[in-house]
Amino acid sequence: FAGLLAAQAQDPLSGGPGYVSLGARRWPVNEHGEVALRFPSNARQLAVQPFYKLALAAAGAPGYEGLHDAVNGKVVFVGSSSAVLGDFAQTPLGRMPGLYLNAYAFAAIDKGAIIRAGGNALDALLFVLFLLPAILLRFSLARAQPRQFAAAASVLALLAAGSGAILGLAGIQTAWLAALLAGSLTLLIATFEWLARLYRERQRLDLARRAALEAARMKTEFLNYMTHELRTPIASIKGFNRVNQDNIGAEARTKNASIIARACDHLLALVNNNLD
Numbered sequence: 001f002a003g004l005l006a007a008q009a010q011d012p013l014s015g016g017p018g019y020v021s022l023g024a025r026r027w028p029v030n031e032h033g034e035v036a037l038r039f040p041s042n043a044r045q046l047a048v049q050p051f052y053k054l055a056l057a058a059a060g061a062p063g064y065e066g067l068h069d070a071v072n073g074k075v076v077f078v079g080s081s082s083a084v085l086g087d088f089a090q091t092p093l094g095r096m097p098g099l100y101l102n103a104y105a106f107a108a109i110d111k112g113a114i115i116r117a118g119g120n121a122l123d124a125l126l127f128v129l130f131l132l133p134a135i136l137l138r139f140s141l142a143r144a145q146p147r148q149f150a151a152a153a154s155v156l157a158l159l160a161a162g163s164g165a166i167l168g169l170a171g172i173q174t175a176w177l178a179a180l181l182a183g184s185l186t187l188l189i190a191t192f193e194w195l196a197r198l199y200r201e202r203q204r205l206d207l208a209r210r211a212a213l214e215a216a217r218m219k220t221e222f223l224n225y226m227t228h229e230l231r232t233p234i235a236s237i238k239g240f241n242r243v244n245q246d247n248i249g250a251e252a253r254t255k256n257a258s259i260i261a262r263a264c265d266h267l268l269a270l271v272n273n274n275l276d
Helices: 002-007 051-058 065-071 098-111 120-139 146-170 176-244 250-275
Strands: 013-016 019-022 025-028 088-091 094-097 114-117
Touching (some): 025 114, 051 065, 120 146, 176 250
Antiparallel strands (some): 019 025, 088 094
């Protein structure tokens, strides 16, 4: 703010809780009187001129009319940017001389390129928005399909890109990254839970398939056994019944009839046991 105060000495500098004002202009600050700056994308194109050229242009020397017009009415920072004489600072744009940083800070504050705090309400809204796809998917996890997970991931990506662009253009500082990480982690957990459910369901189906195959094998063995057991008394009944049709005498016919009766009883017992 020192540069602005020097450039606009006629305006009073004042401040209060959460702000600093210079005349009619006001900037949001934190409890320490600090501001978060938005660095321009073309910061590396900062115009730098040797001091002697500025001095010659200010003196009206011939050949420096263009430089005179370029800096006329502008705030000029004078200092050293050499590695020997200048100090350096780490910035979001990388390591740069302190002189450059002062110029960027002045330009950002002058243009109002300040990152404003969004507040707890906006942070809570972002968390709800980023968690919403995973929460909605979680309610229908038992019937979820792969395309629903792809749709949830796409919605989360669109929300992140849209909110990030809007907040970035508006210069609002929020817990956007934390909300995005929370939403992505929740969606990842829901995906793993769905995969676990799918694995358990496949295990259950595999066990059911094996049980069905075993039941079919046992049924086949049982039918083979029953066929063999039924064939014996039926063959006996047919055989002795055919013999009884011949002229073999009453005594032999009575004896064969008792054999047929025993075969019928055995056959009936087999049928009853099968029903049981």
